[in-house]
Amino acid sequence: GLFGVPELSCPEGFQDAQDKALQESEQLVQKACSTPPGPETVMIFDQLSDALCRVADLADFVKIAHPDFAFREAAEEACRTIGTVVEKLNTDVELCQSLRRLLADEVIMSSLDPETRRVAELFMFDFEISGIHLDEEKRKKAVNLNVRILDLCNEFLTGAHLPNRIDKHVLPEHIHYNFTAEGNCLQVAGLHADCPDDLVREAAYKIFLYPNAEQLSRLEELLASRNSLAQLVGYDTFAHRALQGTMAKNPETVTQFLEKLSDQLSKRTQKDFEMMTKMKMKLNPQNSKLMPWDHPYYSGVLRAERYNIDPGLYCPFFSLGACMEGLNSLFSQLLGISLYAEQTQRGEVWSEDVRKLAVVHETEGLLGYIYCDFFQRPDKPHQDCHFTVRGGRLRENGEYQLPVVVLMLSLPHSTRGAPTLLSPGMMENLFHEMGHAMHSMLGRTRYQHVTGTRCATDFAEVPSILMEYFANDYRVVNQFAKHYKTGQPLPKNMVSRLCESKKVCAAADMQLQVFYAALDQIYHGKHPLKKSTTDILKETQEKVYGLPHVPNTAWQLRFSHLVGYGAKYYSYLMSRAVASMVWKQCFAKDPFDRAMGERYRREMLAHGGGKEPILMVQGMLQKSPSVEDFVDALVSDLDQDFETFIMDS
Numbered sequence: 001g002l003f004g005v006p007e008l009s010c011p012e013g014f015q016d017a018q019d020k021a022l023q024e025s026e027q028l029v030q031k032a033c034s035t036p037p038g039p040e041t042v043m044i045f046d047q048l049s050d051a052l053c054r055v056a057d058l059a060d061f062v063k064i065a066h067p068d069f070a071f072r073e074a075a076e077e078a079c080r081t082i083g084t085v086v087e088k089l090n091t092d093v094e095l096c097q098s099l100r101r102l103l104a105d106e107v108i109m110s111s112l113d114p115e116t117r118r119v120a121e122l123f124m125f126d127f128e129i130s131g132i133h134l135d136e137e138k139r140k141k142a143v144n145l146n147v148r149i150l151d152l153c154n155e156f157l158t159g160a161h162l163p164n165r166i167d168k169h170v171l172p173e174h175i176h177y178n179f180t181a182e183g184n185c186l187q188v189a190g191l192h193a194d195c196p197d198d199l200v201r202e203a204a205y206k207i208f209l210y211p212n213a214e215q216l217s218r219l220e221e222l223l224a225s226r227n228s229l230a231q232l233v234g235y236d237t238f239a240h241r242a243l244q245g246t247m248a249k250n251p252e253t254v255t256q257f258l259e260k261l262s263d264q265l266s267k268r269t270q271k272d273f274e275m276m277t278k279m280k281m282k283l284n285p286q287n288s289k290l291m292p293w294d295h296p297y298y299s300g301v302l303r304a305e306r307y308n309i310d311p312g313l314y315c316p317f318f319s320l321g322a323c324m325e326g327l328n329s330l331f332s333q334l335l336g337i338s339l340y341a342e343q344t345q346r347g348e349v350w351s352e353d354v355r356k357l358a359v360v361h362e363t364e365g366l367l368g369y370i371y372c373d374f375f376q377r378p379d380k381p382h383q384d385c386h387f388t389v390r391g392g393r394l395r396e397n398g399e400y401q402l403p404v405v406v407l408m409l410s411l412p413h414s415t416r417g418a419p420t421l422l423s424p425g426m427m428e429n430l431f432h433e434m435g436h437a438m439h440s441m442l443g444r445t446r447y448q449h450v451t452g453t454r455c456a457t458d459f460a461e462v463p464s465i466l467m468e469y470f471a472n473d474y475r476v477v478n479q480f481a482k483h484y485k486t487g488q489p490l491p492k493n494m495v496s497r498l499c500e501s502k503k504v505c506a507a508a509d510m511q512l513q514v515f516y517a518a519l520d521q522i523y524h525g526k527h528p529l530k531k532s533t534t535d536i537l538k539e540t541q542e543k544v545y546g547l548p549h550v551p552n553t554a555w556q557l558r559f560s561h562l563v564g565y566g567a568k569y570y571s572y573l574m575s576r577a578v579a580s581m582v583w584k585q586c587f588a589k590d591p592f593d594r595a596m597g598e599r600y601r602r603e604m605l606a607h608g609g610g611k612e613p614i615l616m617v618q619g620m621l622q623k624s625p626s627v628e629d630f631v632d633a634l635v636s637d638l639d640q641d642f643e644t645f646i647m648d649s
Helices: 013-034 039-065 069-089 093-104 106-111 114-129 136-161 173-178 198-208 213-232 238-242 251-283 295-307 311-317 320-335 424-442 462-471 492-501 506-523 533-545 571-587 594-605 613-621 627-636 642-648
Strands: 164-167 180-182 185-188 337-342 355-361 365-375 385-390 404-411
Touching: 013 039, 013 069, 013 093, 039 069, 039 093, 039 114, 039 385, 039 404, 069 136, 093 106, 093 114, 136 213, 164 198, 173 198, 185 198, 213 238, 213 533, 238 251, 251 295, 251 506, 251 571, 251 627, 295 492, 295 506, 311 424, 311 492, 320 337, 320 424, 320 594, 337 365, 365 424, 385 424, 404 424, 424 462, 424 594, 462 571, 462 594, 506 533, 506 571, 571 594, 571 613, 571 627, 594 613
Parallel strands: 365 404
Antiparallel strands: 164 185, 180 185, 337 355, 355 365, 385 404
16 A cells, blocks of 8 residues: 555545544543643653544545546545544634643643643644634634635645646747647746747736736635635635744744845845846847846846856766765764665555665664655656655654655656756755754654654755755765766865856846745735735835836735745745854854764754744754844855955956
């Protein structure tokens, strides 16, 4: 069966696995309600969470990645069923009472260890954001809002990716071939941001972002429903609710962070826009005004012109085997961990090219398993991601339930003459996703509810972004980047130039992220919104980003991150700031420093989500960082490396 779960040898098995989980959860609910308050209460809640997550997490992965439609459909159904049960449990008054009795008992609470206390509070938080403390009528309203929000999220996501169509004759004939023809129409399915033809990019931008009335009303209803739900359960805005328990803690801090970052970036961003404008004048003298569809393209042109970073020159040094060796060597020196390939049983994997790795510590033994689903296949989603399939926890019998994760990438297959070769971007992504996997393996918490990457969104990306710093350091790269034919190491200046090329127009790129994050905060801030979502977009774009808004476009209707990262889009920037500080302070001097590796494990990875995120950061940096520190860390990463600059000159 899939992942070694015997029921999952066929799609119908999802029904059995689900029934088993629901049966187990019913017994645990009864047990929780009849157990006197104490540490066992938290244990039972965690078992309940584990019973449901073991099926839901696995199904979450299978529904998007399994090549067999029947499996995907069965997994989708299991997700829906378990989701409904979780909603019900979050509004089960009797179940909540059993936890409330524990939290109200000061004597017992003070005797609990910090992790158990935090997990108890997190479970209580889940009850409260579902409106458990409300009267029955309001509770029903909260449940209905939750269901409606879930539907709107799914509809909005679908709408965000739908292509737009336009009459063929509207566009000049010489650019038709860039788009898919459908009868008398052309289908525009994206922004064509890398196309060298300015006209194609302009057309794609104006057509793909043309407002769709249905999608607009979905977004408006989604934002209003989120706000109603947040206010119903006692928060000022949805952002206040979403930021509870994060590193930032509240929307005021996020706004301060974004404003200060924007101020620090503004001069550099202006310089970047001036360079892009000059380049556009050079290539297209008739129309030299810089527009939003120009930014990604001309920053790429500047990068290529200044550093000549042709991925083809790098790929031969980054064979998949060499990169995996590099990761293995790094983890072994830093954390005492090795990766071993394991034989899989029949039916355990969903595609024959999936590899299973055992993660083994030199003294602690087996820590968990990573399934590597690395290669392209038809219908496979294109995003690179990390999935928790089973969380780690301490079982009742004293054994540790080992974590199981999947890393999904879209790498090319090997050919007869060459192994799988990675571009520098793919190599960095592999390191990034492995950062998440190590967090999952080393976040060995007692409770499954806070295992590994089950932590605050603005902390979750820190371990993965930190790995990018290792992937861009010559001392690390030099250990594994060898030409697959000759064995020759990748020259140092090629690594330096690759790193410096990423700084070209990086301020403008970051400013764009600040704009998206600011927009997300306003949309999830005070309601009713002062203006339409499009007017807010226009105002924020011109104020925060600097390039003009194009009439009759509504980029926010394609902003799919509003679904999974509502009020939390800033997280990526804040995580990057923390990762940058950890790198500079702890690893820049020696990326293989074992003592630092152990401190990193002890202070940041070991707790999963079982400790307040800012306390983990303080433990690692041995100081409490301010908003200014975060901003400085991000901005100082944009400075050019003097040595490379001189060498190149």
